[in-house]
Amino acid sequence: MRGVVMESAGDVRVEDVDSPRIERPTDAIIKLTAACICGSDLWPYRGAQPVDHQSMGHEYVGVVSEVGADVQSVKPGDFVVGSFCISDGTCEICKDGYPSRCVNGGFMSGAQAEYARVPLADGTLVKTPGVPDDSLVPSLLAASDVLGTGWFGAVAAHAGPGKTVAVVGDGAVGLMAILAAKQLGASRIIAMSRHASRQKLAREFGATDIVEERGDAGVQAVKKLTDGYGAHSIVEAVGLQESMMQAIHSARSGGYVGFVGVSHGVSIPGSDLFAKEVHLMGGPAPVRLFLPNLIRLIWEHKIDPGKVFDLTLPLDKAAEGYKAMDERKAIKVLLRP
Numbered sequence: 348m349r350g351v352v353m354e355s356a357g358d359v360r361v362e363d364v365d366s367p368r369i370e371r372p373t374d375a376i377i378k379l380t381a382a383c384i385c386g387s388d389l390w391p392y393r394g395a396q397p398v399d400h401q402s403m404g405h406e407y408v409g410v411v412s413e414v415g416a417d418v419q420s421v422k423p424g425d426f427v428v429g430s431f432c433i434s435d436g437t438c439e440i441c442k443d444g445y446p447s448r449c450v451n452g453g454f455m456s457g458a459q460a461e462y463a464r465v466p467l468a469d470g471t472l473v474k475t476p477g478v479p480d481d482s483l484v485p486s487l488l489a490a491s492d493v494l495g496t497g498w499f500g501a502v503a504a505h506a507g508p509g510k511t512v513a514v515v516g517d518g519a520v521g522l523m524a525i526l527a528a529k530q531l532g533a534s535r536i537i538a539m540s541r542h543a544s545r546q547k548l549a550r551e552f553g554a555t556d557i558v559e560e561r562g563d564a565g566v567q568a569v570k571k572l573t574d575g576y577g578a579h580s581i582v583e584a585v586g587l588q589e590s591m592m593q594a595i596h597s598a599r600s601g602g603y604v605g606f607v608g609v610s611h612g613v614s615i616p617g618s619d620l621f622a623k624e625v626h627l628m629g630g631p632a633p634v635r636l637f638l639p640n641l642i643r644l645i646w647e648h649k650i651d652p653g654k655v656f657d658l659t660l661p662l663d664k665a666a667e668g669y670k671a672m673d674e675r676k677a678i679k680v681l682l683r684p
């Protein structure tokens with residue numbers, strides 16, 4: 348079958364690779380309907396993370412083609428959405444609502460391909476009410492990671508009625524956090540973005556205000572919009588030092604910061620943390636927890652997160668997709684196997 352392999356930084360190829368097989372009785376094999384390129388795939392692409400002949404892809408929707416002997420919840424022919432984190436759904440951490448830190452779990456890989464093996468299928472996959480209309484596929488795919496991650500950012504930031512939410516980062520996750528904050532009932536949503544096309548999408552997803560400044564100037568702009576207090580809820584969707592500090596300092600005391608940008612070189616000074624008195628919660632999103640609700644919202648046409656995909660390519664052109672995202676010419680790329 349065909350699959351995307353990152354040979355080294357900046358070198359993405361679509362190659363003939365071995366088709367996945369059932370390795371454990373808890374595995375499922377799915378035939379991918381769609382996959383996509385994640386912002387986090389750009390870290391190794393840019394050399395910020397080591398990579399050597401890596402099978403890429405952890406966001407996926409497709410049809411189950413085969414299941415192991417112990418799989419109960421899905422069967423061949425089911426259309427499924429899976430989390431980018433693998434989870435058993437049964438350990439104490441999963442039961443506490445953190446399947447992304449399952450003690451038997453791990454991270455999905457190899458989903459930018461024609462077929463993929465999903466370990467711990469019962470705890471990782473959720474089947475949709477039926478085979479979706481093709482127009483729903485991008486939104487269901489978004490639920491697999493980018494929407495689920497933005498959603499977690501908004502939940503971790505305690506976005507809700509009466510709250511002002513500020514979102515640091517206008518990539519796909521930041522945009523999804525805006526959609527989530529709106530769904531969760533936030534009164535005011537400040538998008539921190541300086542790109543016209545992303546500002547437009549941010550407004551479509553529910554942003555009420557735009558702040559173009561970054562760093563301290565961005566913090567001051569948020570304070571100005573909130574009577575000097577700062578926002579109740581901040582979602583950090585970048586993962587760098589400046590964005591994390593911008594997030595913490597944009598929160599009012601007693602506020603909440605949900606950080607979902609994969610942390611790269613972030614170090615929070617204890618004195619800043621002590622002085623701010625804010626709640627911090629973040630990490631890899633427990634997408635599996637949110638999937639049933641997200642699938643329902645998509646199925647009932649209440650949300651349209653699929654709009655975040657602004658470039659669709661056949662799988663064989665994956666390298667072009669990576670380049671477009673790296674150069675910020677595309678927000679998020681959908682791949683059709």
Ligand SMILES: [Zn+2]
Pocket residue numbers: 434435436437438439440441442446448449450451452
């Ligand atoms: Zn678990």
